[in-house]
Amino acid sequence: GMPSVPLEPLAPRRMSRRIMVGNVPVGGGAPISVQSMTTTVTADVNATLQQIAQLTASGCQIVRVACPSQDDADALAIIARKSQIPVIADIHFQPKYVYAAIDAGCAAVRVNPGNIRQFDDQVKEIAKRAGEAGIPIRIGVNAGSLDRRLLEKYGRATPEALVESALWECSLFEEHGFRDIKISVKHNDPVVMVAAYRKLAAACDYPLHLGVTEAGPAFQGTIKSAVAFGALLAEGIGDTIRVSLSAPPAEEIKVGTQILESLGLRQRGLEIVSCPSCGRAQVDVYKLAEEVTAGLEGMEVPLRVAVMGCVVNGPGEAREADLGVASGNGKGQIFVKGEVIKTVPESKIVETLIEEALKLAEQMQDA
Ligand code: SF4
Numbered sequence: 001g002m003p004s005v006p007l008e009p010l011a012p013r014r015m016s017r018r019i020m021v022g023n024v025p026v027g028g029g030a031p032i033s034v035q036s037m038t039t040t041v042t043a044d045v046n047a048t049l050q051q052i053a054q055l056t057a058s059g060c061q062i063v064r065v066a067c068p069s070q071d072d073a074d075a076l077a078i079i080a081r082k083s084q085i086p087v088i089a090d091i092h093f094q095p096k097y098v099y100a101a102i103d104a105g106c107a108a109v110r111v112n113p114g115n116i117r118q119f120d121d122q123v124k125e126i127a128k129r130a131g132e133a134g135i136p137i138r139i140g141v142n143a144g145s146l147d148r149r150l151l152e153k154y155g156r157a158t159p160e161a162l163v164e165s166a167l168w169e170c171s172l173f174e175e176h177g178f179r180d181i182k183i184s185v186k187h188n189d190p191v192v193m194v195a196a197y198r199k200l201a202a203a204c205d206y207p208l209h210l211g212v213t214e215a216g217p218a219f220q221g222t223i224k225s226a227v228a229f230g231a232l233l234a235e236g237i238g239d240t241i242r243v244s245l246s247a248p249p250a251e252e253i254k255v256g257t258q259i260l261e262s263l264g265l266r267q268r269g270l271e272i273v274s275c276p277s278c279g280r281a282q283v284d285v286y287k288l289a290e291e292v293t294a295g296l297e298g299m300e301v302p303l304r305v306a307v308m309g310c311v312v313n314g315p316g317e318a319r320e321a322d323l324g325v326a327s328g329n330g331k332g333q334i335f336v337k338g339e340v341i342k343t344v345p346e347s348k349i350v351e352t353l354i355e356e357a358l359k360l361a362e363q364m365q366d367a
Contacts, residue, residue: 011236016207019136021062022086022107027207027239034256035062035242036249043071046278052083053275057306057318058250059257064088073097076104082276095122102133110138127178141166142186142213159196184209190228197232207239221245222255229259268302281309282328295350301361325349
């Protein structure tokens with residue numbers, strides 16, 4: 001139905017400092033963002049951009065891409081430039097890829113503390129370069145890559161071990177005056193994960209990225225994430241979330257969005273999403289997205305409208321959107337719930353979308 005009046009929140013949000021991941025604020029009372037990670041080989045620029053398009057259409061607000069090789073690092077610049085949502089480079093071992101990601105215009109870099117030690121002497125340089133570029137760092141601790149010293153101290157990846165690792169990692173950056181940080185302490189067991197985030201939340205004021213690692217196939221992973229995130233979010237803990245599923249990444253966005261909506265932490269309204277555009281685009285996607293946004297302005301319906309640059313992949317990539325257009329050859333294919341319902345000349349795209357949006361809004365009210 002129509003958006004309802006916001007409920008009283010279950011708990012006040014934890015006070016955290018705010019960082020900016022590109023244009024998306026994280027922490028400091030900002031709306032909780034939903035993110036995911038691509039599963040393509042990052043160096044395959046078109047495949048990666050297409051998956052980002054699909055994620056964007058699903059409502060993904062921040063996307064992370066793995067960067068395990070030089071070819072991947074080389075692809076970051078074009079991906080960061082073409083993606084319409086901020087791109088975070090996920091880097092495990094090589095400081096040189098961190099620098100490449102910063103130079104490429106990535107919105108943030110994630111580093112793995114289990115490995116960062118190997119380049120201790122470069123933490124200062126990373127802090128300096130990220131600071132100059134205004135790029136935050138996510139310190140991503142997880143059970144599987146916990147520092148050996150802490151594993152020995154605690155015997156296994158306990159909540160204490162995860163938190164100590166994260167705070168130690170932060171201190172390496174803080175020594176150089178760098179505090180543009182968000183943290184995750186992931187574990188595959190929701191009980192350990194919830195305990196770790198509670199401790200971390202009490203011990204620092206950095207914004208927190210919630211995640212359960214290796215959450216599993218869609219059903220199990222959905223339950224685990226919903227339970228763990230739900231427990232923390234209900235206490236006001238968590239600034240951005242990533243559901244990990246062994247399933248297409250757009251599924252992760254669906255689940256993450258639903259978790260936020262379930263807790264009244266997100267109000268669905270009209271949302272215009274557009275593809276990043278790639279070599280296939282035959283229209284100026286940005287311009288069309290602006291026109292569609294202007295045309296639908298003021299409609300208070302919980303609709304996600306996708307604006308896609310080509311008719312080849314557009315409808316498929318926007319399957320999760322309620323309504324959309326895939327443009328090409330002077331025409332626009334109008335689709336509803338991922339199915340093409342008609343094709344109209346480019347000049348009629350905006351008015352047709354408005355018509356269809358009104359129809360959908362009516363259906364929702366009747367339902
Ligand atoms: Fe996807 Fe087409 Fe947009 Fe390229 S132009 S990102 S293939 S919808």
